[in-house]
Amino acid sequence: MRTLKILLALALVLAATGASAQSKKPAAGSKYGTAGCGLGSLAFGNQPGGIQIIAATLNGTGIQTFGITTGTSNCEPGLLAQGTKNFVDANREVLAKDAARGEGEAVGALAVINQCKDLKGVGAALQRDYGTIFPSEKATNEEVTVQLLKTLHSDPSLGCGQG
């Protein structure tokens, strides 16, 4: 078993250095949260070369914020405003896509977080207000969240909770 493990370690290293990814410069001012809870935590892409591949393969997250007893609560899906912010932090791209389509899983999740009653209505409202919620690809998550909540609360027939 020991020999097997050493052999495989060598083979892995060979394969990894052979198939190594391009190195990437760390992004300046990533629009995802600095708390380490945003999608940036997925990106071993800040580390150059073969480490990207191996890091992901060993399924290590290397992120303290996800420990079961040590995890920080600001990563929680949560409810309403804070929950919406956390959701936007991690799902911004997909949420934009679903909002533009007027339907989708991210829209559904948003409706659940905000305890809205009319799912279809929420989809239509986000699509209608898309330009205000996502005015440019450079809008921050905070700005997006504020506009999202405004849309959800602008129409009482959507039945979304406040708070």
Next chain:
Amino acid sequence: MRRTLAALALATFAAGARADAGAAAADGPRATAAYVDELLVRARIMGLAEDPAWLRLGRWRRKPTGWVSEVDGLRFFRSFRGKTDPLAELASTLRGFFEPDRGDEDVHVQCRFPARLQFLTERLGIDPARLPRPACPKLALFRDQTAARAVTLVFSAYYLNNPVSSFGHTFLRLDKAEEARPGKGAELLDSGIDYGAKPDTLNPILYAVKGLLGFFPGQFNRMAYYYKVRTYADAESRDLWEYDLAMTPDEVRLLVSHLWELGQTYFDYWYLDENCSYHVLGAIEAAVPRVTLLDHVGAVVIPADTVKALFLNPGFVRAVHYRPSIRVQFDARAGGLDAREARLVERLYADGSTPFPDDLPPDRRAAVLDAAVDLVDLRHFRDLAVDAAPQAARTRHLLLARRAELRVQSPELQIPIPEERRPDLGHGSLRAGAGAVESTRGGAFAELSFRFALHDLADPPDGYPLLSGIEFLQTRLRLRLSDGQPFVDELWVLRITSLNDFGRFDLRPSWRLRVGAAAVNDAGCDGCLVPKAEAGTGFAKTLGPLDLYAGADAGIDARAGLSGIDGKGIRFGIGPGGLARLRLGRLAILLADARWQWLPGAAPGETFELRGTLRVPLGRRVALSLEALRAPTVREGSLVLQAFY
């Protein structure tokens, strides 16, 4: 006299009543200790410390030296002997439950080991009125936030772009509802639980070696399920298979409690055996003593095997759900477009402001834009997430703004579930074979073959990625029948083939590599076993049941006695290579592999290899494999019976 007697009687009664009240309301330390002793006696009589359910909670396994727990963090054990003594640990835990509550948050034994509390309370019939009731605010918060009503095991599919993530990955989802909810939106907010290594180095070599040899600590983590969906389905384009488990409310509660216990400690992370899938299964098994899971996985734990273990417990899997990756979603969208619309998608990907033809109706424009955005995501998701693709981000934004303006709601994407790709349906990960070979070099041979893991392109394709093969330790041993001389014909440490169906929207090349040792079949050292490392790249195309690959391979052979460059024992080869595979339903697979290599500076100056394989499955576990080889110095044919388990 009567008054004295009455007073005496009253006093006696009062004293007696007070004593009773004292015993019931707040046990004096002596009474508590006596009760604990009584419970311990009961535990001993029941043999509770060696009960499989208790052993699973502490992860004790039988070793030649006795019991040893897999848990490596010593805080997991109250007793200093706890790691190797389940009874000492039981006794210490039991005593700890009855320690007075000192008001320190979550430090009390009941807060640290809620699963043990649940288990021991039930089995020993502990009177809850006699237990102190410490507040466990962090534990309570964990229970509230996870709000688990059901449990799902999730498998994220094989991913060959990471040489070792090619085995897939499993983790848990704690469901807030018992059934998958329509539209699935709410599932994103469930809690995902996984087990992973916490690396302390960024050096790739150290990282690989440490991960394989148990030098990283592994810990359980919790994150919203949407993180998992973003990581696997979107960033890595891996399908997710979700297996809903049939667990009672008590078992779900025990699992949540046990995860809390495990969350405070760590295991040494061994990539091969005590890996993500192993510990996820171990946690389930601890919460559900009636199922057997870890016994069904081998020495090397492959994620798909852990999924199969679920099915070996009848009724344990309630339902299976499929969550398509972004690539599958895109392919489904692109498949619904006509030629003109497909061209538009390409143009929109390059330039988000490409105008639509006037006669294209709004719903078709919506379909085209939906596909175009998925294409941007497919190619740039990771970069988009870290702001490393500003051009793509701008294109995406423009496409989405145009999409929103159409005010058309997209119809729900219908994607048929690819049942034959379900990981639990795959052939066994271990393969062994026995057969006969007839060769122009040496005559007749008996052959024994063995492969540790996992799958090659000629094996039955169900349950595995259609166009990939990955093999660890494929070995072929032969015995020459004329004189009983043994030979090693091949010993591949690692062999990977990753084909990609090249198309208008998928321009990724295919690649393959093999590292190990194989018999030389040319005059360079005819019949010698020579260490080899070879890699190749090219392009592949699937046409119905036919898969074709053409590319180039380059490799190195090195061995003393090899007639290599300038007569030295090393030679370098480069040249074209290709393969063709015909999939005849579930009846058979026909595979042909050809390589020709120029060997500069060596003698001979070139070599080639032509292999054909016809593999016919005979039932779920057995296959008959007919193989032929044509090379410069040898022609052989073999018939091998293979078994998978």
